[in-house]
Amino acid sequence: MPSVQTMSSNHPNPCLTWENDRYVVALISLRGERHRRQGAPNQDASYGCCGHVRGLPYIALGLADGHGGKDYPRSELGAQLAVTAFGEMAGEFAHYVAELSQANQDWRREASRHFATKCGQRLVQIWQAKVDAHCTQGYPSPARGDMARRSYGTTIAGIVLIDDLLFAGAIGDSRIYQIQLVDLETRFQPLTEHPQGLGLSTPSLVSPTAHLQWQGTAAAQEETAALILCTDGFSDSFADQGEAIAIDLFEKTRRNGLRWLRDRLPRAAEVWNREGVADDLSLILCIRSDLMIETKPESVSVSIPLTPPKPIAPAESSHPEIQPLSAATISMAAGVDMAPPESANPRDGTTERQTQGG
Amino acid sequence: MFVGQSGSRYQFIGRLGAGGQGSVYRVRNSSGEFALKWYRPGPNAQRQRHQIQTLIQRGSPGPEFIWPQDLVSHETQPGLGYVMPLIDTQRFSTINRILCGARPQPDLRALVLASLKLCAALDELHQRGYAYCDLSSNNLMIDTHSGEIVLFDNDNVVIDGQETAVMGTAEWMAPEVALNHSPPDQQSDLYSLALLLFYLWTWGHPMEGRATLQVRCWDLRAKRRFYAEAPVFCFDPNDRSNTAEGEEALQLVVKRWQLLCPSRLQNAFRHAFSAGIRNRGKRVRLSQWRTLLTEMRHNLMPCPNCGLINLIDPAQPPRPCLKCAKPLGVQLAIRGHGTLAVRPGVSLLIYHLQGLGRSGDTEQALGQLEAHPHAPGACILRNITQATWRYRVDGRDYPIEPGQARALLTGAELEIQDRRLRVTELGSLG
Numbered sequence: 001m002p003s004v005q006t007m008s009s010n011h012p013n014p015c016l017t018w019e020n021d022r023y024v025v026a027l028i029s030l031r032g033e034r035h036r037r038q039g040a041p042n043q044d045a046s047y048g049c050c051g052h053v054r055g056l057p058y059i060a061l062g063l064a065d066g067h068g069g070k071d072y073p074r075s076e077l078g079a080q081l082a083v084t085a086f087g088e089m090a091g092e093f094a095h096y097v098a099e100l101s102q103a104n105q106d107w108r109r110e111a112s113r114h115f116a117t118k119c120g121q122r123l124v125q126i127w128q129a130k131v132d133a134h135c136t137q138g139y140p141s142p143a144r145g146d147m148a149r150r151s152y153g154t155t156i157a158g159i160v161l162i163d164d165l166l167f168a169g170a171i172g173d174s175r176i177y178q179i180q181l182v183d184l185e186t187r188f189q190p191l192t193e194h195p196q197g198l199g200l201s202t203p204s205l206v207s208p209t210a211h212l213q214w215q216g217t218a219a220a221q222e223e224t225a226a227l228i229l230c231t232d233g234f235s236d237s238f239a240d241q242g243e244a245i246a247i248d249l250f251e252k253t254r255r256n257g258l259r260w261l262r263d264r265l266p267r268a269a270e271v272w273n274r275e276g277v278a279d280d281l282s283l284i285l286c287i288r289s290d291l292m293i294e295t296k297p298e299s300v301s302v303s304i305p306l307t308p309p310k311p312i313a314p315a316e317s318s319h320p321e322i323q324p325l326s327a328a329t330i331s332m333a334a335g336v337d338m339a340p341p342e343s344a345n346p347r348d349g350t351t352e353r354q355t356q357g358g
Numbered sequence: 359m360f361v362g363q364s365g366s367r368y369q370f371i372g373r374l375g376a377g378g379q380g381s382v383y384r385v386r387n388s389s390g391e392f393a394l395k396w397y398r399p400g401p402n403a404q405r406q407r408h409q410i411q412t413l414i415q416r417g418s419p420g421p422e423f424i425w426p427q428d429l430v431s432h433e434t435q436p437g438l439g440y441v442m443p444l445i446d447t448q449r450f451s452t453i454n455r456i457l458c459g460a461r462p463q464p465d466l467r468a469l470v471l472a473s474l475k476l477c478a479a480l481d482e483l484h485q486r487g488y489a490y491c492d493l494s495s496n497n498l499m500i501d502t503h504s505g506e507i508v509l510f511d512n513d514n515v516v517i518d519g520q521e522t523a524v525m526g527t528a529e530w531m532a533p534e535v536a537l538n539h540s541p542p543d544q545q546s547d548l549y550s551l552a553l554l555l556f557y558l559w560t561w562g563h564p565m566e567g568r569a570t571l572q573v574r575c576w577d578l579r580a581k582r583r584f585y586a587e588a589p590v591f592c593f594d595p596n597d598r599s600n601t602a603e604g605e606e607a608l609q610l611v612v613k614r615w616q617l618l619c620p621s622r623l624q625n626a627f628r629h630a631f632s633a634g635i636r637n638r639g640k641r642v643r644l645s646q647w648r649t650l651l652t653e654m655r656h657n658l659m660p661c662p663n664c665g666l667i668n669l670i671d672p673a674q675p676p677r678p679c680l681k682c683a684k685p686l687g688v689q690l691a692i693r694g695h696g697t698l699a700v701r702p703g704v705s706l707l708i709y710h711l712q713g714l715g716r717s718g719d720t721e722q723a724l725g726q727l728e729a730h731p732h733a734p735g736a737c738i739l740r741n742i743t744q745a746t747w748r749y750r751v752d753g754r755d756y757p758i759e760p761g762q763a764r765a766l767l768t769g770a771e772l773e774i775q776d777r778r779l780r781v782t783e784l785g786s787l788g
Contacts, residue, residue: 092576193460
């Protein structure tokens with residue numbers, strides 16, 4: 001049986017981590033500042049699971065962003081069901097790959113195509129069944145039919161790591177990025193295309209053509225140093241979609257270890273959220289274990305980077321209360337310290353200069 | 359640095375992508391930029407090398423093929439790769455990207471042209487003695503504006519009858535290939551082509567319907583069963599066990615089948631996915647697809663009201679515009695070789711007399727259809743050849759001299775170059 005970690009808001013330390021001999025993984029999901037003010041729940045959900053099928057190890061990581069708003073009153077449940085559906089689909093896919101790799105030397109090609117064409121359909125099918133079952137149970141009130149399903153509207157993005165391949169797929173605007181180390185360059189590139197449009201035009205699991213909106217792709221793990229999965233609460237908070245922050249997180253986590261990341265990520269995420277679009281924010285960072293540099297005790301005290309490109313709301317934001325930040329706000333955000341959590345005043349000491357040393 | 363067999367040296371610029379077989383890089387040499395596919399080490403390397411070398415020596419069948427140009431090795435790393443032209447990804451898009459909304463949908467004109475070009479390209483490939491072996495939605499890119507296509511992953515193309523390194527992709531394999539009764543060849547290409555054309559037109563797989571929606575795990579057994587052992591066409595008129603109709607998840611497929619696919623195209627698919635499943639000799643031939651799609655191209659017309667490209671189905675009574683629902687104003691068709699819906703501004707072609715041929719210009723116009731000067735909605739046909747035509751209506755015989763025109767009436771018969779064409783109402787063609 002695979003071990004499973006799912007998570008929503010209000011976790012004591014919202015950063016979950018684990019490591020094995022191939023990957024170190026961190027997941028975080030924070031309720032957005034806006035939802036906190038409105039008393040609304042965190043409508044994101046994230047998921048991590050590793051297990052074996054027929055002796056073949058696999059890792060599945062996913063996150064979902066419930067649409068929120070009055071048209072989607074159960075979207076936080078929809079998001080939760082979406083990530084568990086993704087986990088189920090990943091297990092089935094791993095089973096298929098295990099079978100395929102024993103039967104066919106050319107299994108990678110077949111597996112890649114299967115993931116791109118079949119897994120979206122299967123994910124939608126599992127999710128719809130879960131939603132329908134949830135409706136039937138009458139929680140929180142009885143509801144049936146398409147409209148009921150619609151109220152669970154959510155996006156989904158996830159990756160499955162099997163053998164030497166990684167498979168990434170998404171429906172909607174949650175993002176998956178790949179970090180590559182090529183010579184002296186660190187590259188950050190999207191694995192799935194960002195759909196056009198904002199708000200309600202975002203592809204969704206409740207769309208009648210959801211299975212067609214699945215963007216599935218495959219890549220070689222050996223060419224991948226790290227993977228970043230994030231909801232738009234993270235990517236929309238930065239002018240560069242979080243590229244610099246993600247690369248910095250990757251580099252510093254390599255040097256300082258997973259514990260360092262777990263201790264500091266929650267506070268950093270709060271700052272990004274507060275200074276960014278204030279939407280629910282979920283982030284999964286998955287780094288190849290062989291790229292981790294042995295943790296040195298002194299490096300654990302390094303205070304952070306986590307500030308580079310300024311958190312900024314996109315100019316075209318559809319959220320009425322979110323406006324592009326003023327220069328003053330940006331300047332303030334840039335100066336925020338990601339000091340150790342035990343610090344009485346997180347803004348003391350600090351600064352980027354200090355963080356560069358890590 | 360990669361070194362080509364041609365002696366050319368290719369400098370790495372960036373990575374374009376990676377997949378099941380290996381990675382694709384952008385590279386540069388003195389004559390420009392190219393794509394370079396570098397294989398993951400595997401047991402088929404020697405065979406792959408031989409296959410690619412053969413393809414390079416024999417040359418590309420046409421511009422639609424992203425054909426291997428140079429076999430390459432790396433200065434320091436062991437392995438194998440080949441250089442091919444770069445695809446303009448701003449222009450060309452995979453079908454999956456169109457389906458997921460990342461690219462605009464092709465209109466009906468682009469869809470017909472893309473289908474036609476796909477058939478013509480495969481025809482050319484077969485004429486040169488090759489078999490594609492791995493035709494699938496993953497190997498095709500479309501310019502959604504013009505309908506131009508490119509076929510890539512051509513390294514799996516073999517001389518028909520030769521052994522191949524890949525068997526194809528389960529969903530796109532002919533049953534005899536999936537069941538290991540036969541290696542992929544030109545005959546299995548015909549089956550894969552029918553699957554791909556259906557996918558292009560309906561956005562669904564022809565063997566996926568009610569029964570396959572019940573599949574809870576798409577493992578090898580399920581794929582073998584539903585695509586190879588017992589495939590049932592989702593619009594099979596005699597077996598509704600796997601029908602797409604009435605299934606919520608397949609609504610779009612049904613809608614596209616009903617609204618976009620003319621009757622003759624539907625019939626071709628029914629034939630391909632009934633008798634053509636098991637009987638290789640009964641598969642729809644490339645010439646049949648080309649004839650059918652050529653006729654469809656001739657029957658494209660913009661709506662006079664909103665401008666949307668519609669496809670007139672001569673076998674159906676007149677239908678309104680797909681977008682604005684206003685009448686398209688087409689009532690009659692000329693039936694010769696294929697059928698031409700009668701409307702002003704189009705030409706009667708040599709094709710309508712003799713069909714497609716490998717010699718001669720079948721697109722050469724013989725007559726011009728014009729609006730009737732006195733009867734709104736009616737059409738006249740003008741003879742633009744140097745020969746006199748015969749025109750029979752209501753038992754009377756009239757000449758149509760060069761430059762002369764006659765009004766087209768239901769039941770009339772045209773005699774042009776000893777060939778007879780009939781004017782009938784739409785929907786009366788059967």
